[in-house]
Amino acid sequence: MRLLHTSDWHVGRSLHGADLLREQEEVLSGLAGVVVAEAVDVVVVAGDVYDRAVPSADATGVLDRVLTRLRDAGAAVVLTPGNHDSARRLAFGAGLMARSGVHVRAATAGLGEPVLVRDEHGEVAVYGLPYLEPEIARHELGVPGARSHEAVLTEAMDRVRADLARRPGTRSVVLAHAFVGGGLPSDSERDIGVGGVDLVPAPVFDGVDYVALGHLHRPQTITPRVRYSGSPLAYSFGEAGQQKQVWVADLDAGGLAGVRAVPLPVPRPLTVLAGTLDELLADPAHAGAEEHFVSARLTDAVRPPDPMRRLQTRFRHCVHLEWAGNAGGADGRSYQERLRGRSDLEVAGEFVGHVRGGVGATDAERELLVRALGAAAREELAR
Numbered sequence: 349m350r351l352l353h354t355s356d357w358h359v360g361r362s363l364h365g366a367d368l369l370r371e372q373e374e375v376l377s378g379l380a381g382v383v384v385a386e387a388v389d390v391v392v393v394a395g396d397v398y399d400r401a402v403p404s405a406d407a408t409g410v411l412d413r414v415l416t417r418l419r420d421a422g423a424a425v426v427l428t429p430g431n432h433d434s435a436r437r438l439a440f441g442a443g444l445m446a447r448s449g450v451h452v453r454a455a456t457a458g459l460g461e462p463v464l465v466r467d468e469h470g471e472v473a474v475y476g477l478p479y480l481e482p483e484i485a486r487h488e489l490g491v492p493g494a495r496s497h498e499a500v501l502t503e504a505m506d507r508v509r510a511d512l513a514r515r516p517g518t519r520s521v522v523l524a525h526a527f528v529g530g531g532l533p534s535d536s537e538r539d540i541g542v543g544g545v546d547l548v549p550a551p552v553f554d555g556v557d558y559v560a561l562g563h564l565h566r567p568q569t570i571t572p573r574v575r576y577s578g579s580p581l582a583y584s585f586g587e588a589g590q591q592k593q594v595w596v597a598d599l600d601a602g603g604l605a606g607v608r609a610v611p612l613p614v615p616r617p618l619t620v621l622a623g624t625l626d627e628l629l630a631d632p633a634h635a636g637a638e639e640h641f642v643s644a645r646l647t648d649a650v651r652p653p654d655p656m657r658r659l660q661t662r663f664r665h666c667v668h669l670e671w672a673g674n675a676g677g678a679d680g681r682s683y684q685e686r687l688r689g690r691s692d693l694e695v696a697g698e699f700v701g702h703v704r705g706g707v708g709a710t711d712a713e714r715e716l717l718v719r720a721l722g723a724a725a726r727e728e729l730a731r
Contacts, residue, residue: 349467350387351521352423352610353595354379355394355562356579358432359414360407363583363618363641364667369410371615375580376414379594382610383421386596390465390472391423394562394577395430395479395525397438415450424449426463428476430525430562431538435478453523454478456488460507462520469601472519475508475556477501479525497526498548509555519599520556525563528553531576534565535586550574557603560595567593573604580612585643585668588618616641616665622672625652629662643668692721 357376361368383391398407418425427450429435439454446452451463453476462473480501486494494500501524512520526548527533550570553559559574565587567578577595582588592612598605619637621628622645628634642663646655651671659666690698696717701708709717 349465349469349472349519349599350389351558351560351595351597351599352379352382352386352388352391353394353558353560353575353577353597354391354580355525355560355577356396356430356565357393357411358396358399358579358581358583359411360403361399361583364643366641366665366667368581368583369406371581373410373414374615375592375612376410377417378613379414379580380417380421382594382596383418383423386610388421388423388596389467390474391418391425392474392476392521392523392560393425393427394523394560395428396432396562397427397429398433400432401434401437403437415445419449424451424463424465426451426453426474426476426523428452428523428525428562429454429478431479431481433479451476456480456485459504460511462508462511467599469599470517470519471515472521472599473512473515474521474523475511476523477504477508477525480504497546498552501526501548501552505552505555512555519603521558521560521597521599522553522556523560523562524553526561527563528561528570528574528576530570531561531564531568532566534584534590536565536579536582536584537563557599558597558607560597566590567595567609572607575607581615582618585618585620588620588643618643620645621663622647624648625655625658628659634662638663640665642666643670645670645672647672693717696721 359372382388397411415425429438435454439452442452442454456478459475459477462475465472465474482495482497482500485500486492489500489503491503494503508522512518527546529547529549553574557573561574561576564576565579565583568576575595578592580592582590593609594612595607596610597607617640619640620643621634621637624647628644642665644659644666656669697709697714700713
């Protein structure tokens with residue numbers, strides 16, 4: 349049995365306001381080519397199929413086309429909701445889709461009921477654990493004292509192991525969406541816990557042949573049989589240059605026989621550039637980034653006027669801008685030092701001049717500032 353492990357598609361996500369649907373459909377549709385080239389039997393998607401609980405019509409269209417291509421390529425599909433998905437919405441039509449070979453495992457009550465796939469060695473039980481929010485799942489699972497991700501996933505895995513005990517000799521795969529100990533996060537995941545209650549030790553998943561994890565966007569190996577595939581695209585500039593991939597896992601008669609990475613294409617790379625605005629606009633060394641998604645870190649001593657528009661004349665996919673120049677201006681002093689001893693009116697007047705590129709407030713505008721500051725002072729005294 350050959351599995352393709354992927355997760356965290358986040359269909360419908362944007363990058364600093366830039367729509368990524370075209371890039372997402374290109375990469376995800378390409379998984380059908382991997383299915384054919386690698387003779388994959390089952391594709392597993394470990395959560396965060398969509399980027400939001402209520403996806404756009406365009407996002408649902410992308411998912412529909414991608415799943416159709418995977419089935420046309422010959423693979424069954426098992427997918428589960430992550431913390432970004434609405435389990436109920438994702439599961440709409442699950443009964444009908446299962447008849448076509450797309451299995452959505454989104455119900456907490458059914459997490460101990462596997463999708464059974466057969467090969468020449470017998471059955472493989474694929475258990476899809478939906479994302480389990482402790483405050484909700486502890487009641488659905490009948491364990492009200494389970495207030496952490498570790499506790500609810502322990503209960504879920506106990507049910508998986510109990511079902512496996514009734515299927516002697518059956519090989520097993522578990523899909524789970526969680527932050528497992530030893531994993532390294534990226535900038536683009538949504539936090540799923542506070543104070544460490546989200547952390548799940550890897551031994552919670554003992555007793556199965558392969559654990560296909562989702563949630564962390566960096567591909568990584570926790571143990572040889574417990575792995576994150578990572579997201580198929582980079583969703584933050586902290587992931588720039590990161591090789592995205594899927595795992596292809598083989599199960600033989602005795603269980604897990606081997607796992608290897610298959611790299612994914614990058615439709616539009618992410619690049620972080622740093623320098624003064626003039627340097628970024630003129631330096632021929634940056635020519636290769638002109639069609640990339642660009643995050644620019646400007647080092648000008650004084651903030652230049654209209655920098656994003658000017659950057660986009662060369663880097664049309666520049667989507668993020670950070671000014672890292674001297675926060676206090678060209679004289680080397682901090683804002684606190686420059687403002688010390690100045691009145692509110694002087695500070696407000698300087699701000700007007702700053703946003704206008706050196707053109708200060710007129711007399712009429714200064715009068716308006718005086719009246720506004722006076723009204724604010726009176727309101728503060730009245731509190």
